[in-house]
Amino acid sequence: MVTESSSSSQSSTVPTSKGMARTLAQHHQAVVGFLFGFFVILVLYTTVSGQFGSNTIVVLQSTPAEQNARASPPPPSSPASAPNNSTQDIIVHKDDVNKTMGGEHNQDNVPGTDKNNKTDANFDNMQANRTEQSGGQPVNSTITNVSDKMKEEELIRQELDQDDDKDETNVKKGPAAPPKPICDLSDPRYDICEIIGDARATNRTVLYVPPPGERSADGQEWAIKDQSRKHLEYIHKVTVRTLSAAQSLAAPECTSRHAVPAVVFAMNGLTSNPWHDFSDVLVPLFITARAFDGEVQFLVTDLQPWFVDKYRLILANLSRYDVVDFDRDAGVRCYPRVVVGLRSHRDLGINPARAPRNYTLLDFRMYIRDIFSLPPDSVGIPYKAAAASNNNATVDGEKRKPRLMLINRGHNRKFVNIPEIADGARAAGFEVVVVEPRRDLRLEEFSLAVDSCDVLMGAHGAGLTNFFFLRTGAAMLQVVPWGHMEYSAMIFYGVQAKEMNLRDVEYSIAAEESTLYEKYGKDHPAVSDPESIHKQGWQLGMKYYWLEQDIRLNVTRFAPTLHQLLRTLGE
Template sequence: MVTQSKTPAEPSTTMPTATAVKGVVAKTLAHHYQAVAGFLFGFFLVLLLYSFLSGHLGSGDAIVRAVTQQSTPAVHTDQKGRTTSPTSPMSLSSNTTQVHGVGNNLERDNGQKNDASKKIGEDTEHNVHGTDKNNQGQGCSKFDNLEGKYTEQSSQPPVNDASDKMEEELIQQDIDQAGTRNETNVKHGAPRKPICDLSDPRYDVCEISGDARTMGSNRTILYVPPVGERGADSHDWSIRDQSRKYLEYINKVTVRSLNASASQAAPGCTSRHAVPAVVFAMNGLTSNPWHDFSDVLIPLFLSTRAFEGEVQFLVSDLKPWFVDKYRLILTNLSRYDIVDFNQDAGVRCYPHVIVGLRSHRDLGIDPARAPRNYTLLDFRLYIREVYSLPPAGVDIPFKDKEATRATATGQRRPRAMLINRGRTRKFVNFQEIAAAVEAAGFEVLPIEPRRDFRIEEFSRIVDSCDVLMGAHGAGLTNFFFLRTNAVMLQVVPWGHMEHPSMVFYGGPAREMGLRDVEYSIAAEESTLYDKYGKDHPAITDPESIHKQGWQFGMKYYWIEQDIKLNVTRFAPTLQQVIQMLRE
C-alpha cells in the first residue's frame, strides 16, 4: 500500500471545498440581512404612514398610548418606575388632570380647553369678563406647565429626562393637531372644575365655569360637569368664604364637583342667571372699620371690580348693618340684588361662580397679582368716586384758591381732623391736644367716631380736611377719603409699636399718594407708666413682653394703654406737618 505524504509545496485537496462553503454561507447571511433590513425598513415606513394618517384622522391619542403603554392594558409602569392606571391623572390617555388646589388651561385653536395641573402656590387666574388677567403677557408658553410638573397625586418627585421630553412633545403635537379635528380631546375622568385653590396662606378660593348651582340653605355649591367630563368620583372642598381662611368665626361653605351618577340626579334650577356670582361672608372681625376694609371691601374689590357691576353677590352670614353702612360700595360693585345665601331656599344656576375672596395682605394690594394691575391708589380713587368726592386732580383744601379768597382774612388755615378713640389707646388729655393743634396754626375739627355715622356724610367731612390725626387704630382707616397729598399724622403708642403702625397705616398711606407722618410717644406719655411704674418690663423692656407671645403685647400695648400726649414735645411735629402742606 503506497502512502502519499503532503509537503508544504503541495496544495491541500480540501481547501477549495471549504472556501466554497464559506462563500455560500456568506451569501446566504447577506441575503438574510437584506431581507431583515428590508422588512424593518418597510415596517418603519408603514408605522410612519400610520402615524401620519392617525394624526390627521383623529387618532393622536392612540399613537401616544402605543408609544407609552405596556402590554397590560389596566396598569402600566412609566419610564420613571411609577405605576399608574389608564384612568389616573398620570395616564397619557387623557389630557385632563385634577389637582386639589390649582389649575391652568391649555387653549386649543378651536377654542376648546383642557386643564393641566400647575405647581401649588401659583395664583392661577381664568375668570370671565377680564377678571384676574395679571398673569397674561409674561411670555409663558401654554405648554410650559407640562415640563416636569405633575399633580400632587404623584408618589415621587418628577425627574426630567429624554423619555419625559418625548412624551411631552407627543402631547404637544396632539394638542396642536386638535384644531383640525372634530372630536374632543377630553376623556372620562376627573372633571376640570371647580378648581379650589387652597395654597395661599391668607385665603381659599374656588371657581366654577360652566353649570354651577348654588343651594344656600345647606351652604353648598354644586358643579355639574359636561357629559364628556363626568368621572366616577366626586370631589368636595370645604372652605371659609372670606379672606381669612383660619378665622374660626367664619363658617364654611361646601363646594362639590359631581360624578356621573350624581350629575344625573342633580337638583334642577329654580332660577337661571346670565351673570357670574360671588359667594362671600360678611362675618369674622367685621364691625371694626379697619377689618371691614381689609378683610371684605378690598378683597371684594379685587375679586369683582373687573366685572364692571355685572356680577351678583351671594352673602353667607349676611350682616344687615354692613349692607346698610357700605351700601354705596356694594351697589356699585354689583348692579344686582344682594342674596342672603343662608336663607336662600332655591337652586340658583350661574355660568360662573367664585367662592371666597382673594386678599394679598393686610389693607393692601399687590399690583402684580391683581386683575388689571390694580393698586391701593386705584382703590382709594375708586372709593372717592363712589362717594362723589372731588376727582384726583383737585388739590388739597388748604391750597384751594377759591376757598382761600372766600375767607375774611384772605388766608386759610389748614384743617386737621383730630380723632379720639372711644376705649383703648384714647387720648386722655384730648381737649389739651386740640388746643395745642389750634395754637400751632390749624383749624381743628375734633371727632370721636360713632357707629351711627353715615359714611356718605362723614366722607365729605374727611375730604374737607388737609390732615387726619389720631392714635394708631381703626379711626385712621378714614384716610381713604383724603385727597392726594393730604397728611395722615399717626401717633404711635409706647411698646415698639412702630412696625405695626407702618405696616397697617403708614405704608398703605404712602401707596395711596398720601403723606405719612408718625409721632412715637415717650414712655412717660403712656398711661402704662403710671399704672405699672417706671421699672416694669412693659416700660423698660417692651421687647421682652413681645417675646412672651402676641397675647402679652396685645394686653399691654393695644388694650390697656391710653395716651397722655406731651403737647410741648409734640409741637415740632405739628410744625413739620404745616411745612409739608405749604410745599
C-alpha cells in the same frame, strides 16, 4: 437533382426558423424589460411624491375637556410672514398652543380665577408628514431640512412625554386626564373655588354639574371658609361639590337662571372694626369682583344688615344686583360661573402683579372717592386748592389755614387730653375739627368731612382707615403708642398711605406719655422693657399696648412735628 434540391431546401429552412425564434425571444425580453423598468419607475415616482408632496404639520392634541374650554382656534399666520412661492413647515409648540388657544390662564389677571390653577395642555397625539420645498432646491438638501424638522419634532415629543412607539398614521388617544380641581387651598390667607359651567347654588352649597363627556365615577367635595381670613374659627364653611356621573343625573333642578356670575363671601369675622371691614372684606371683594364691572351677584353668608347699610354705596357699585342671603335662600340658583371665597394679598393691601387689570391700592382709593362723589383728584388738597382759586381767606378775613381732623377713639388708645391737643394744633397754625367716629356714622356725610381736610390725625387704630377719603398729597398723622409699635404702625397704615400717594407722618410717644406709666410706674417691664413683654407672646403685648394703654400727649414735645407738617403742606 430533384432529391438534392429538396434536401438542400430543407437544410436551409431549419436555420431560418431557428433565427426567427431567436429574434422573437429577444423581442419578448425587450418588451418585458421595458415593462419591468416602467413599473419600477412608477413605484419610485409614487414613493417619492408621497414622501415630499405635502406640508409638514405637527398636531398637538389636547384632552376633550381642554378642547371644550377653548373657544376659538389659534389665529392663522400672517401672509406677510411666509416667503413667496414656497411652502412652510409648521411646528405647533406646547407653549404657543397654551397662549393662543387659552389653555393657560393667569388667574390673578383674569377675574374670578386663581393663579395657582393653570390648565397645562395634555398633548397626547402627534402626526407628521413631510413636504418637498419648491424653489429649485436639491432633493438631498430638502431631505436634510426634513431630517432637521424630524429631530425637532422628536425633541418636542420627548419634552411633552410622548410615547416613543406611536404609529404616525393611526394615532390612538390616551386616557382622559383627571378633572382639574375647582378649589385652590394653597394660599396661606384664603381658600378659593371657581366653577365655570353648570353651577347650582343653594343654601350654603355650590354644586358643579360637569358636561356629560367629563363626568367621572367619583365626585369631589370641599368645605370652604368664604372670607379672606381662612384661619378664623368663627367663619362658617360653604360646601363646594363636583358631582359624579350618577349624582349629575339627579342634580337639583334650577329654580332660577342667571346670566351673570356670582361671588360667595361671608360678612362676619372681625368686621365692625373699620380696618377689618376694609382689610378683610371690602378690599378683597374689590380684588375678586371689580373686574366684572358690576355684572355679578353677591351670595352672602352670615349677612350683617348693618354692614350692608353702612357700605351700601360700595356694594351697589361692585354689583348691580340684589344681595342674596345665602344662609336662608331656599331656591336653586344657576349661574354660568361662581367664585366661592375672597382673594387677599396682604393686610389692607393689593399686589398689582396678582390683581386683575393690575389694580393697586391707589386705584382702590380713587374708586372709593368716585363712588362717594368726592372732588376729582386733580383739584389738589383743600389748603392748596383754596390758594389756587384766591379763596384762601375765611369769613372774618383771616388767611385760610390747613384743616386738621383729630380723631379721638372712644375706648382704648384714646387721647385723655383731647382739648389740650386741639389747642396745641391751633397754636401751630391749623384749623382743627375733632371727631369721634361711630359704627352707625353715615359714610356719605363723613367722607365729605374727611375730604375737606388736609390732615387726618389719630392714634394707631381703626379710625385712620378713613384715609381712603383723603385727597392726593394730604397727610395722615399717626400717633404711635408706647411699646415698640412702630412696625405695626408702618405695615398697617404707613405703607398703605405711601402707596396711595398720601403723606405719612408718624409721632412715637415717650413712655411718660402713656397711661401705662401712670398705672404701673416706670420700673414695670411694660414701661421699662417692652421687648421682654413681646417675647412672652402676642397676647401679653395685646393686653398692655393695645387694650390697656391710653395716650396723654405732651403738646410741647409734639409741637415740632406739627410745625414741620405745616411747612410740608405749604410746599
